[in-house]
Amino acid sequence: xxxxxxxxxxxxxxxxxxxxxxxxxxxxxxxxxxxxxxxxxxxxxxxxxxxxxxxxxxxxxxxxxxxxxxxxxxxxxxxxxxxxxxxxxxxxxxxxxxxxxxxxxxxxxxxxxxxxxxxxxxxxxxxxxxxxxxxxxxxxxxxxxxxxxxxxxxxxxxxxxxxxxxxxxxxxxxxxxxxxxxxxxxxxxxxxxxxxxxxxxxxxxxxxxxxxxxxxxxxxxxxxxxxxxxxxxxxxxxxxxxxxxxxxxxxxxxxxxxxxxxxxxxxxxxxxxxx
Amino acid sequence: xxxxxxxxxxxxxxxxxxxxxxxxxxxxxxxxxxxxxxxxxxxxxxxxxxxxxxxxxxxxxxxxxxxxxxxxxxxxxxxxxxxxxxxxxxxxxxxxxxxxxxxxxxxxxxxxxxxxxxxxxxxxxxxxxxxxxxxxxxxxxxxxxxxxxxxxxxxxxxxxxxxxxxxxxxxxxxxxxxxxxxxxxxxxxxxxxxxxxxxxxxxxxxxxxxxxxxxxxxxxxxxxxxxxxxxxxxxxxxxxxxxxxxxxxxxxxxxxxxxxxxxxxxxxxxxxxxxxxxxxxxxxxxxxxxxxxxxxxxxxxxxxxxxxxxxxxxxxxxxxxxxxx
Numbered sequence: 001x002x003x004x005x006x007x008x009x010x011x012x013x014x015x016x017x018x019x020x021x022x023x024x025x026x027x028x029x030x031x032x033x034x035x036x037x038x039x040x041x042x043x044x045x046x047x048x049x050x051x052x053x054x055x056x057x058x059x060x061x062x063x064x065x066x067x068x069x070x071x072x073x074x075x076x077x078x079x080x081x082x083x084x085x086x087x088x089x090x091x092x093x094x095x096x097x098x099x100x101x102x103x104x105x106x107x108x109x110x111x112x113x114x115x116x117x118x119x120x121x122x123x124x125x126x127x128x129x130x131x132x133x134x135x136x137x138x139x140x141x142x143x144x145x146x147x148x149x150x151x152x153x154x155x156x157x158x159x160x161x162x163x164x165x166x167x168x169x170x171x172x173x174x175x176x177x178x179x180x181x182x183x184x185x186x187x188x189x190x191x192x193x194x195x196x197x198x199x200x201x202x203x204x205x206x207x208x209x210x211x212x213x214x215x216x217x218x219x220x221x222x223x224x225x226x227x228x229x230x231x232x233x234x235x236x237x238x239x240x241x242x243x244x245x246x247x248x249x250x251x252x253x254x255x256x257x258x259x260x261x262x263x264x265x266x267x268x269x270x271x272x273x274x275x
Numbered sequence: 276x277x278x279x280x281x282x283x284x285x286x287x288x289x290x291x292x293x294x295x296x297x298x299x300x301x302x303x304x305x306x307x308x309x310x311x312x313x314x315x316x317x318x319x320x321x322x323x324x325x326x327x328x329x330x331x332x333x334x335x336x337x338x339x340x341x342x343x344x345x346x347x348x349x350x351x352x353x354x355x356x357x358x359x360x361x362x363x364x365x366x367x368x369x370x371x372x373x374x375x376x377x378x379x380x381x382x383x384x385x386x387x388x389x390x391x392x393x394x395x396x397x398x399x400x401x402x403x404x405x406x407x408x409x410x411x412x413x414x415x416x417x418x419x420x421x422x423x424x425x426x427x428x429x430x431x432x433x434x435x436x437x438x439x440x441x442x443x444x445x446x447x448x449x450x451x452x453x454x455x456x457x458x459x460x461x462x463x464x465x466x467x468x469x470x471x472x473x474x475x476x477x478x479x480x481x482x483x484x485x486x487x488x489x490x491x492x493x494x495x496x497x498x499x500x501x502x503x504x505x506x507x508x509x510x511x512x513x514x515x516x517x518x519x520x521x522x523x524x525x526x527x528x529x530x531x532x533x534x535x536x537x538x539x540x541x542x543x544x545x546x547x548x549x550x551x552x553x554x555x556x557x558x559x560x561x562x563x564x565x566x567x568x569x570x571x572x573x574x575x576x577x578x579x580x581x582x583x584x585x586x587x588x589x590x591x592x593x594x595x596x597x598x599x600x
Contacts, residue, residue: 007399007400014406025414107588127327243425
């Protein structure tokens with residue numbers, strides 16, 4: 001009986017925590033769906049009534065929206081496509097081979113993730129400035145690759161490591177070549193991991209702010225995270241439009257993240273959870 | 276599974292040694308250089324795009340590098356002068372102190388709430404666990420820039436829902452309250468944003484860790500008469516020590532380097548009271564065009580972080596060497 005009451009109490013706290021954590025997201029989406037008079041009201045309207053998509057229309061009509069969507073996609077897809085291949089090769093090396101310098105490589109991969117990006121933005125700006133690549137997507141792409149590579153190598157290493165070598169050996173005993181065994185046995189098993197890691201790289205690159213902010217100065221070359229600042233002018237902020245823009249920017253990330261969270265969440269703490 | 280992998284790896288090693296016989300010399304050379312060929316492209320990118328700027332950052336911190344040098348693409352070597360300049364700058368002392376306090380408070384609060392939520396997740400019914408877990412993942416998935424924008428709106432001085440809510444629950448009169456006039460209040464808002472964003476990853480990792488604490492140990496302690504707090508202190512915490520270490524280091528690294536939250540929240544024009552190390556370094560470089568001084572600040576920042584990083588890297592490397600995945 002007492003246990004039952006305790007359980008109900010914990011459940012109530014759990015629901016409360018859920019409500020507190022989720023409220024900001026609800027508020028963003030509901031503001032985006034409200035007509036202007038309900039947004040600029042001293043007493044808040046909890047539910048948008050009537051629901052309107054005007055804010056989304058405004059947001060999409062803001063100059064350079066589609067342009068910046070394309071920029072974001074070009075940057076992110078290029079980064080992911082190249083770095084997933086490089087990361088996979090490196091991950092296979094680390095997971096499948098013992099070689100001199102392996103530990104040093106692993107230490108570098110982990111340590112490099114710890115360098116704060118905003119500390120490196122100064123030399124990167126000056127380097128790209130001296131070769132005339134400031135305000136070009138190319139510089140951003142090169143930099144983002146280095147940002148996502150260490151995490152990708154690290155996560156993929158875990159996926160490859162978890163596939164027993166015995167499977168490959170069995171295939172080789174049955175007459176497959178080493179490469180053949182790898183392509184037919186290991187690759188299909190790692191494929192879901194590759195997809196998950198690629199999507200996670202997509203998210204990281206899509207969300208990046210400071211490099212794009214410093215390097216991409218012309219409006220036609222910006223990415224979406226930078227574009228969000230265009231709702232704030234000297235005359236104040238268009239909150240409805242900003243919330244709609246924020247929702248649009250967050251949406252692909254949230255959808256993708258929900259798909260892969262389970263697979264890659266362990267990456268960062270992989271070494272620490274025993275199991 | 277892991278044991279099998281280990282044996283497999285050992286076998287693979289043994290095999291590659293066996294094949295290194297003089298009869299098959301070329302194949303052996305190919306086998307030995309294969310892993311290097313595999314890591315080479317990634318290594319090249321990482322060293323070229325991260326390693327090279329890192330070296331250049333150190334070099335820049337020893338140079339005078341202002342606007343004129345920017346046009347000439349050539350700084351002037353001044354030794355440690357930048358470091359003595361920033362160390363004598365009261366703004367640097369203020370910023371360093373603020374950043375350290377900010378980091379301690381944010382890491383502490385994030386870990387505290389995350390631990391409480393992880394413990395809560397163990398005690399609620401299945402339905403609430405799924406619900407709360409889904410909520411956490413949603414918050415985790417929300418990208419930082421949109422998240423800062425939404426908090427900016429919630430704390431808006433005129434129509435922000437927080438001012439209405441605080442006034443309504445009787446916490447005082449917050450109507451038309453500007454949260455950013457007073458840096459202490461402004462930093463409280465930034466703390467709310469950072470902690471809110473940090474909780475999901477920490478809570479979910481801790482909850483995953485808690486499920487690994489052996490049942491028998493907990494039960495044995497309970498049979499011996501240990502109370503809930505004692506079980507937590509003497510069984511749960513020691514078991515989770517490696518995980519806690521990693522989470523503490525990661526949180527420290529992230530919170531010490533906070534930039535986006537301050538920058539976007541204050542509309543890209545933070546007052547000097549709001550400078551954290553990353554913001555200070557950025558302003559010195561890109562607003563004042565003193566790239567040498569900005570680099571020196573960044574070098575100090577990295578040097579401090581190396582300590583936190585060291586523990587994390589050592590723990591992770593140690594667990595790989597024990598064969599974990």
